[in-house]
Amino acid sequence: MAAAPAFDGLSVGDIVAEHSFALTRDSLVRYAGASGDFNAIHYRDDVAREVGLPGVLAHGMLTMGFAVQPVVDWAGDPGRVVDYQVRFTRPVVVDPQLGAVVSVVAKVGQLDAEARVARIDLTVKVGDETVLGKAQARVSLD
Amino acid sequence: MPVNPELQGRVFPSTEPYLVGREKVREFARAVFATNAINLDPEAARAAGYDDVVAPPTFAVVVQEHTLAQLLAEPDAGIDFTRVVHGDQRFTSTRPIVAGDLLTATLTVSSVKTLGPHSMVTAESSITDATGAHVVTAISTLVVRGDE
Numbered sequence: 001m002a003a004a005p006a007f008d009g010l011s012v013g014d015i016v017a018e019h020s021f022a023l024t025r026d027s028l029v030r031y032a033g034a035s036g037d038f039n040a041i042h043y044r045d046d047v048a049r050e051v052g053l054p055g056v057l058a059h060g061m062l063t064m065g066f067a068v069q070p071v072v073d074w075a076g077d078p079g080r081v082v083d084y085q086v087r088f089t090r091p092v093v094v095d096p097q098l099g100a101v102v103s104v105v106a107k108v109g110q111l112d113a114e115a116r117v118a119r120i121d122l123t124v125k126v127g128d129e130t131v132l133g134k135a136q137a138r139v140s141l142d
Numbered sequence: 143m144p145v146n147p148e149l150q151g152r153v154f155p156s157t158e159p160y161l162v163g164r165e166k167v168r169e170f171a172r173a174v175f176a177t178n179a180i181n182l183d184p185e186a187a188r189a190a191g192y193d194d195v196v197a198p199p200t201f202a203v204v205v206q207e208h209t210l211a212q213l214l215a216e217p218d219a220g221i222d223f224t225r226v227v228h229g230d231q232r233f234t235s236t237r238p239i240v241a242g243d244l245l246t247a248t249l250t251v252s253s254v255k256t257l258g259p260h261s262m263v264t265a266e267s268s269i270t271d272a273t274g275a276h277v278v279t280a281i282s283t284l285v286v287r288g289d290e
Binding site: 021027030031033034035036037051060061062064065066068069072073076077078079081082083084085086087088134137 | 166169170172173174175176177178180181190192196197198199200203204207224227228229230231232233234235237238281
């Protein structure tokens with residue numbers, strides 16, 4: 001297991017993690033089962049179309065859930081994430097054949113030296129479009 | 143029917159205790175692409191100082207769901223589920239959720255705001271363990287679309 005990064009070695013603006021996630025319809029069905037959110041817009045094209053959506057959408061909570069994982073891996077322990085928030089800015093459409101690729105860049109946004117907590121700001125995009133706004137994880141470090 | 147402004151400040155009865163299972167944590171971890179051994183392997187979790195596998199940061203949504211279901215089912219709430227969009231979400235933790243936790247959630251409607259024909263309902267679910275100690279607060283803002 002990777003050791004936790006040292007708080008003192010960080011500077012605002014540092015990129016601490018980057019990762020891309022390839023979503024398929026299988027990912028959505030798996031998340032529906034794990035979370036208990038069986039809203040049909042996340043796996044049925046006909047239902048998505050009926051309610052006026054451009055296609056089947058990933059659960060916002062799924063996108064929120066994996067977007068923080070590069071930060072967890074960097075921090076070395078999921079328990080170090082003490083606060084995590086996002087705004088659901090734009091839906092992620094998951095094509096039945098092509099799926100969707102979501103990229104995550106995690107950057108140091110703010111450092112609270114007294115609490116030894118780093119605010120990590122996430123840029124979460126599909127292509128050029130940002131899908132999560134104000135995505136921030138507060139990470140407690142030694 | 144618009145969202146009832148009198149919902150603001152309402153506190154709902156605590157949910158039935160939810161027992162966090164190890165396989166549930168693993169299932170959820172896999173679903174959010176979590177690969178950290180602390181999420182999956184009890185030995186790795188113990189080596190890191192936890193009693194069992196640690197849930198990913200957004201796992202509290204599973205417990206929070208039960209509270210949001212209470213809110214949507216409230217007869218005088220005026221919230222039409224088919225018009226609800228998840229606006230934003232936050233989790234503020236005292237400690238991470240670990241397999242074996244028995245969690246109870248209590249929902250408070252912290253604010254109801256109107257924005258043109260739409261309403262924004264912010265609901266805070268405070269989740270505590272079997273000893274009554276705070277574990278995590280899950281805060282959701284739901285946007286309820288009105289007639290345009």
